[in-house]
Amino acid sequence: MKVFLPFIFTGILFALLQSSFLPLFLPPDWRPNLILILVLYLGLNENLPRALIAGLLLGAIQDSFCGPSLGLYVSVYLVIVLVTRVLTEKLNIESPPLLLLLMTAGTLLQNFLVGFYLTVFAESASVLHILLPALPKQLLINILFATLFLVLLLRFQRLFGYRSGLAGLIYQSKHHGS
Amino acid sequence: MRELLRRYQFLLLAIILVLATVILYSYNLRQKTATTFFERAVLTFSAPFQSGIDGIADTVSDAWQNYIWLVDARQHSLELEQENLELHSQLQQVQEISLQNERLRKLLAFVDELDRPALPAQVIGEDASNWARTIIIDKGTLSGLRNGLPVVAAQGIVGRIIKIAPDSSRVLLITDASSAIAALIQRTRTRGIARGRGEDLSIEYALRDADIQAGDLLVTSGMGGVFPKGLPLGRVESVKKDQFGLFQQVKAVPTVDFSHLEEVMVIVGDDR
Numbered sequence: 001m002k003v004f005l006p007f008i009f010t011g012i013l014f015a016l017l018q019s020s021f022l023p024l025f026l027p028p029d030w031r032p033n034l035i036l037i038l039v040l041y042l043g044l045n046e047n048l049p050r051a052l053i054a055g056l057l058l059g060a061i062q063d064s065f066c067g068p069s070l071g072l073y074v075s076v077y078l079v080i081v082l083v084t085r086v087l088t089e090k091l092n093i094e095s096p097p098l099l100l101l102l103m104t105a106g107t108l109l110q111n112f113l114v115g116f117y118l119t120v121f122a123e124s125a126s127v128l129h130i131l132l133p134a135l136p137k138q139l140l141i142n143i144l145f146a147t148l149f150l151v152l153l154l155r156f157q158r159l160f161g162y163r164s165g166l167a168g169l170i171y172q173s174k175h176h177g178s
Numbered sequence: 179m180r181e182l183l184r185r186y187q188f189l190l191l192a193i194i195l196v197l198a199t200v201i202l203y204s205y206n207l208r209q210k211t212a213t214t215f216f217e218r219a220v221l222t223f224s225a226p227f228q229s230g231i232d233g234i235a236d237t238v239s240d241a242w243q244n245y246i247w248l249v250d251a252r253q254h255s256l257e258l259e260q261e262n263l264e265l266h267s268q269l270q271q272v273q274e275i276s277l278q279n280e281r282l283r284k285l286l287a288f289v290d291e292l293d294r295p296a297l298p299a300q301v302i303g304e305d306a307s308n309w310a311r312t313i314i315i316d317k318g319t320l321s322g323l324r325n326g327l328p329v330v331a332a333q334g335i336v337g338r339i340i341k342i343a344p345d346s347s348r349v350l351l352i353t354d355a356s357s358a359i360a361a362l363i364q365r366t367r368t369r370g371i372a373r374g375r376g377e378d379l380s381i382e383y384a385l386r387d388a389d390i391q392a393g394d395l396l397v398t399s400g401m402g403g404v405f406p407k408g409l410p411l412g413r414v415e416s417v418k419k420d421q422f423g424l425f426q427q428v429k430a431v432p433t434v435d436f437s438h439l440e441e442v443m444v445i446v447g448d449d450r
Binding site: 015016020021023024027033052056059060061062064065066072074075078079114117118127129131 | 195196202204205206207214220223224227304305310312340350354355356374375380437
């Protein structure tokens with residue numbers, strides 16, 4: 001459980017930023033999904049059991065901060081973690097822009113799954129009128145914040161210790177001693 | 179068999195987990211009014227932080243305004259003479275604002291007219307996603323609130339409480355895609371269902387022959403028992419009739435400006 005506490009607190013911090021701080025400056029369509037960035041990062045870096053549990057916990061946190069029903073993001077993030085794990089076996093995870101590429105794919109997949117679940121299970125088909133027009137803005141802002149996340153992570157990685165795997169630069173810097 | 183299981187263990191695990199979470203979601207969809215222990219814990223834990231962020235944002239905003247005021251003070255003094263001339267016209271505007279205040283007070287008083295007790299609350303957070311439309315208010319079960327209570331603002335209906343914790347609640351806005359409210363056009367009493375579409379509302383099941391015009395006021399019909407009858411929901415923006423079909427397509431703009439919502443009233447009781 002101790003292992004997951006940092007994920008839970010970071011998730012709650014990101015959820016607070018999304019629900020209380022960012023709305024002061026950004027309209028709904030332009031608000032990034034910070035928790036999705038975290039889920040993708042953990043999907044790339046942690047082993048499968050940890051990534052799965054972290055994905056489920058972060059999904060539950062996001063569900064507590066949005067929408068009417070618990071379970072939607074739990075399922076969505078679980079699928080995203082699983083897909084990320086499958087992809088990491090086939091992609092070059094040492095490439096720095098991979099997180100950005102995954103962010104693009106993750107945003108598209110998340111929007112598709114949210115739209116699918118809400119349309120099929122909750123019969124809220126009108127959510128598509130909200131999701132589709134906002135998609136290009138979501139892609140842009142998520143990639144922007146993922147870039148920021150990556151830059152900050154690389155800058156402060158010495159504080160947290162090196163982790164092999166994530167987006168290349170860390171892996172390379174570990175091996176080149178920089 | 180064991181070999182088969184071992185070979186496809188990842189796929190099997192993935193399918194089982196996804197199915198389990200889908201079942202969890204489906205189950206929770208049927209328990210809409212129930213707040214789970216996890217949700218209550220997260221809401222309780224995060225409420226003080228959300229209030230804090232809200233307070234800090236106000237303080238920073240005030241400080242920034244004051245700073246700007248100081249920077250501009252010199253220029254401002256030079257402009258005073260010009261401003262003095264404008265004061266006369268501003269005085270007239272003040273009188274206009276005074277009248278507007280009076281009107282707003284009357285709007286706020288509709289809670290009294292409904293003869294139902296109401297509790298003021300402050301908006302301390304918004305939804306953490308870009309597609310759902312919910313807000314968090316700083317009152318919960320400790321203030322006597324419960325799930326399903328209607329929430330209003332001076333301009334009309336805001337939504338209803340869907341999740342509740344001791345000192346905070348989540349309110350589903352009328353613009354959320356899962357919100358559907360029995361409504362009627364005030365002028366012609368035409369009935370329909372006002373469904374949220376993010377920024378606006380669509381009025382469903384409004385009969386094709388019904389007289390609906392742009393600018394018509396949309397009010398709650400009182401059917402369903404959640405919202406009192408006759409409260410403003412929105413104004414009709416456009417009406418479209420296809421060549422075929424039983425119903426017309428009506429779009430309405432909410433009377434409440436959700437982007438500037440700071441205080442709301444929760445109607446806490448039934449008719450006295």
